[in-house]
Amino acid sequence: MxxxxxxxxxxxxxxxxxxxxxCAQTGSTAPATMPVSPEVSTDQSxxxxxxxxxxxxxxxxxxxxxxxxxxxxxxxxxxxLNKEKGIYKCAACGNELFSDDMKFDSHCGWPSFDxxxxxxxxxxxxxxxxxxxxxxxxxxxxxxxxxxxxxxxPTETGMRYCVNSLSLEFxxxxxxxxxxxxxxxxxxxxxxxGGGCFWCVEAVYEMLDGVKSVESGFxxxxxxxPSYADVCxxxxxxxxxVQLVYDxxxxxxxxxxKVFFTVHDPTTLNRQGADVGTQYxxxxxxxxxxxxxxxxxxxxxxxKDDVYGKPVVTQLDAFKAFYKAEDYHQDYYNxxxxxxxxxxxxxxxxxKFEKLFKDRLKKM
Ligand SMILES: [Zn+2]
Numbered sequence: 001m002x003x004x005x006x007x008x009x010x011x012x013x014x015x016x017x018x019x020x021x022x023c024a025q026t027g028s029t030a031p032a033t034m035p036v037s038p039e040v041s042t043d044q045s046x047x048x049x050x051x052x053x054x055x056x057x058x059x060x061x062x063x064x065x066x067x068x069x070x071x072x073x074x075x076x077x078x079x080x081l082n083k084e085k086g087i088y089k090c091a092a093c094g095n096e097l098f099s100d101d102m103k104f105d106s107h108c109g110w111p112s113f114d115x116x117x118x119x120x121x122x123x124x125x126x127x128x129x130x131x132x133x134x135x136x137x138x139x140x141x142x143x144x145x146x147x148x149x150x151x152x153x154p155t156e157t158g159m160r161y162c163v164n165s166l167s168l169e170f171x172x173x174x175x176x177x178x179x180x181x182x183x184x185x186x187x188x189x190x191x192x193x194g195g196g197c198f199w200c201v202e203a204v205y206e207m208l209d210g211v212k213s214v215e216s217g218f219x220x221x222x223x224x225x226p227s228y229a230d231v232c233x234x235x236x237x238x239x240x241x242v243q244l245v246y247d248x249x250x251x252x253x254x255x256x257x258k259v260f261f262t263v264h265d266p267t268t269l270n271r272q273g274a275d276v277g278t279q280y281x282x283x284x285x286x287x288x289x290x291x292x293x294x295x296x297x298x299x300x301x302x303x304k305d306d307v308y309g310k311p312v313v314t315q316l317d318a319f320k321a322f323y324k325a326e327d328y329h330q331d332y333y334n335x336x337x338x339x340x341x342x343x344x345x346x347x348x349x350x351x352k353f354e355k356l357f358k359d360r361l362k363k364m
Pocket of ligand 1: 139
């Protein structure tokens, strides 16, 4: 079973004082993938600099945190209490990471955010240093250390991005160029879908033009970092899901959901064919009102036109966390085409998809 660590705020401060080298905001273990807000886009070209170049650019304190994975003293950061409207960028490379509406007062001594700006700007790495099990967060563009990610956040996302002030540069809304902020069309968006066995759904979306990545995993349950075996018991509450990152300029949530309702049966409660259990439920985990409204209008239209001859039972749930499944579940169909399940269950779904969406397949 999983070990979950909980510490009170006062214990956290104490721990931080004892060991400032460990970003000491120990909460429950965080997932490998985290909620994002589909709002702002920036150039994602990777920044490579030598240590000497970073030393020249950054202050000593910034270098210690960003390049040597140090931690500033709790309650010492200049952005801890900042409530101004604006964007928080990586202090090393300017990558736009968070906006003011994502910040909340966590009382942990470091600036905290409940989600990140969309587009894969932040990468996560397992961090087992200092005798703790944590998820480190780094700027995906320059590799700068930001802090840690915990799944004990108090808002709807359940996430707490605990970030050093020294890793961030704040740009006030009034100083932002007109192109920055929420009006910008995101470069990518993310949706998490449960349509029965994730091997099937993943195989289909890997072929849809505009889908940049597909990961198989688990969502909607209570267990932190569940294994496939945990989820198969049906007791964790998780559904098998795929998480898609897509380019809204090439495909759309509307199209993605039309594929979703084509390749699985949304009328069978907690069941897809021979796969039975709540882990096989039909569910859409939305990240914002726009996603929820799009999904709801499609479901309403399917029911109104009685497309399936039965009501759609697909659940609409607010996204909280996604846990990537074990490596052998990723790209399962393509790695195991000769397996009977792939030939008999997945192959017919792919053929149906290829026929109906033949103009929308990725150019191989
Ligand atoms: Zn950076």
